[in-house]
Amino acid sequence: MVEAFEGNKAETKTMLPVIRSFMAAHDLRDVTVVADAGMISDANQNAIEDAKLSFILGTKIPELPYVVKKWRTNHSGEDIPDGHVFTQPWPATQAQKAKGRRDKVIYYQYKADRARRTLRGIDEQVAKAEKAVAGKVAVKRNRFIKLTGTTKSVNRDLEAKARDLAGLKGYTTNIQNPTPEFVIGAYHNLWRIEKSFRMSKHDLQARPIYHHKRESIDAHLTIVFAALAVSRFIEDCTGWSIKKFVQTARRYRTVQIRADHRILTAEDPLPTDLRDALAQIT
Structure with missing residues (x-):
């Protein structure tokens, strides 16, 4: 199923129509929408909730969560254990329940490696901000520079x-009886979707395209997604990435030579690994 919309149509007007079309095509009563915080606006989340759909969403953390503050108060001087998950129930109000909305749960996971990367980035940005404030470098976009007049x-x-928030990542869900392992695991499987998106956009040349008629756009995208399906099938069968498969297979050609009334076929012998991979596909 391929859906395309005009380029000036906001995501708030495209997400639910696609979800509803998918549910109708597969006769589904509910689906779980899994998305990154950068892809879901407040309007989109409200629309998903109003449609009574399940979701697992990455959550922006503007302030240090209460459950984390409480843990630090009770464990003064201790570092948060790597992989620790804080659970914050978020019950729906009576007005929300009247609209059919469900209770939510927010999980906050702390990862030491994530904290190290974040703190390193903060150190670099603060160092640049200090140089800019001292007049050693030009002022560029930097969130740690505060301008008050001149x-x-x-x-x-x-x-x-x-620095307080370093290492924390939030996950919000409204599914019934969730567990942090399932919610966080489902969210982190988004890399598979992102991989497909990068492949379809670059390797399969989904864009840029220069079609103007709706039929041409739909045809182009249908071909791209058909190629993506074939690529995924090859990867599943062979265990190879599609890049490795194409680069390995494209070196081998079969050449037919006509000599008088005879046709001679010349070909390079296939290496064992490629022959085995092809056998898996066929």
């Missing part, structure tokens, strides 16, 4: 807040 300074409050 006065520049390093926003230490924002720096402290960013």
Whole structure:
């Protein structure tokens, strides 16, 4: 199923129509929408909830969550264990329940490696901000630079807040009886979708395209997604990436030579690994 919309149509007007078409095509009563926080606006989340659909969404963390503050108060001087998950129930209000909305749960997971990467990025940005404030480099876009009129300074409050949040990632769901392992695991499987998106956009040349008629656009996208399906089939059968398969197989050709009334076929012998891969497909 391929859906295409005009380029000036906002995501809030495209997500639900696609979901409803998918549910109708496969006779589904409910689906679970899994998406990154950067892809889901508040309007989209409200629309998903109003449609009474299940979801697992990445959650932006503007402030240090209460459950994390409480843990730090009770474990003063201790580091949060790597992989620790904080659970924050988020019951629906009576007004929300009247609209059919469900209770939600927010999981906050702390990862030491994520914290190290984030803190390293904060250190680099703060160092650049300090140089800009000192007049050593030009002021560029930097969230840690505070401008008050013509006065520049390093926003230490924002720096402290960013350091407090380092290593935490939030996940919100409204599915019934969730577990953090299932919710976080489902979210982290998004890399498979992202991989397909990158492949369809670049390797399969889904864009840029220069079609203007709706029929041409639909035909182009149908071919792209058919090629994506074939690529996924080859990867599943062979265990190879499609890039490795194409680069390995494209070196081998079969050549037919006409000599008088005879046709001679010349071909390079296939290596064992490629022959085995082809056998898996056929």
